[in-house]
Amino acid sequence: MSPASPLLKIRVERDRMSAIERRIGDFVLENAHLLRDYSSQQLAGALGISQSSVVKFSQKLGFRGYPDLKFSVGESVARDREPATPAAAVRSETPAIADALWTAKTHADAATRSLNPEADLQVIADLLHGAGRVIVVGSGEDNVAARVFALRLSLLGIGAAYHPDPALAASQVAGLAAGDLLALFSEQGRQPALLQLAKLAHERGARVLSATRHSSNPLRTRADHALLVSAHDAQPHVAMLLYQAALQQLLDVIVVQVCALPGRQALLADHQARMRRLLDP
Structure with a gap:
């Protein structure tokens, strides 16, 4: 996950969000791999909020609207799946474990530096x-x-x-x-x-x-x-x-x-x- 990842943006901004924005952000973080299946209307319905709240949330993160946010989240999920994850690496060779753990540490360091x-x-x-x-x-x-x-x-x-x-x-x-x-x-x-x-x-x-x-x-x-x-x-x-x-x-x-x-x-x-x-x- 790159420093510009929308998922990282949500984590960084979460404490400064309103209660409704935190609900949207938490849903996106917990369901990032499923977000492509949700329209803004469906997401609003799942959280019991207005569709305009979803749009405003997307714009607050720097996106033109919800479709741009959804696309960016999909890209982030795809990037994170490219290297082997620590779980998969456990069943592979030691170098794969080391590479996966190093990648995860790099992501954590980038997120921490941004904070x-x-x-x-x-x-x-x-x-x-x-x-x-x-x-x-x-x-x-x-x-x-x-x-x-x-x-x-x-x-x-x-x-x-x-x-x-x-x-x-x-x-x-x-x-x-x-x-x-x-x-x-x-x-x-x-x-x-x-x-x-x-x-x-x-x-x-x-x-x-x-x-x-x-x-x-x-x-x-x-x-x-x-x-x-x-x-x-x-x-x-x-x-x-x-x-x-x-x-x-x-x-x-x-x-x-x-x-x-x-x-x-x-x-x-x-x-x-x-x-x-x-x-x-």
């Missing part, structure tokens, strides 16, 4: 560069990316600390102040403990960065800056891998941006030299 403009990531990099302290919290499957992110920030000379347990992190968050940053990693963005940490950080004058799926979730709405990941697949184990890969790429871009800021590469070189002396005296 996180480079300029927005630069704002986050600048915030990290100027932060007095950075606390990174991620539990469960989110702890891997969170721990690596904190480590890399530390290597760049940023005072970053990682906590896998939100409850134990509360005492550290209580010590934050203006100019500090709390980074919270949660795929679904619904952990009550993380929401409490965000509230506590704001009470101390610190800013909050969240990393979640591109969905309506309470953690995203409470963050000052939000990293959004779009990674979808019908198979849960593949969707999990796509999410982790797209998130890691997003964080890597921020690390590269921080490295470009004054003094950071020198600090990195110094820390790496110290680590080499410790590991290989």
Whole structure:
């Protein structure tokens, strides 16, 4: 699926849509392979809405009308079927599995990049560069990316600390102040403990960065800056891998941006030299 795919457009714009537009968008996403069989009147009837709502929805996405939207969706579905899917590849040779997974990761990365403009990531990099302290919290499957992110920030000379347990992190968050940053990693963005940490950080004058799926979730709405990941697949184990890969790429871009800021590469070189002396005296 290319970055201009109508299905990607719907995912990107969904949170800014009205209730009726979300119903249409969700129907298109869930029935993309069947959309060619639906006229605008039939689609409106299936959703219990007016035909004009379907036309306006199509135009809002940049199409002249519903026929253009339907044609574009059909093209996207056909493109996505060209490479072997991970499900089919499992029954084939290992290279086919690798190629299919790489294609799926590429799609997830393109969708995620469209949700996180480079300029927005630069704002986050600048915030990290100027932060007095950075606390990174991620539990469960989110702890891997969170721990690596904190480590890399530390290597760049940023005072970053990682906590896998939100409850134990509360005492550290209580010590934050203006100019500090709390980074919270949660795929679904619904952990009550993380929401409490965000509230506590704001009470101390610190800013909050969240990393979640591109969905309506309470953690995203409470963050000052939000990293959004779009990674979808019908198979849960593949969707999990796509999410982790797209998130890691997003964080890597921020690390590269921080490295470009004054003094950071020198600090990195110094820390790496110290680590080499410790590991290989």
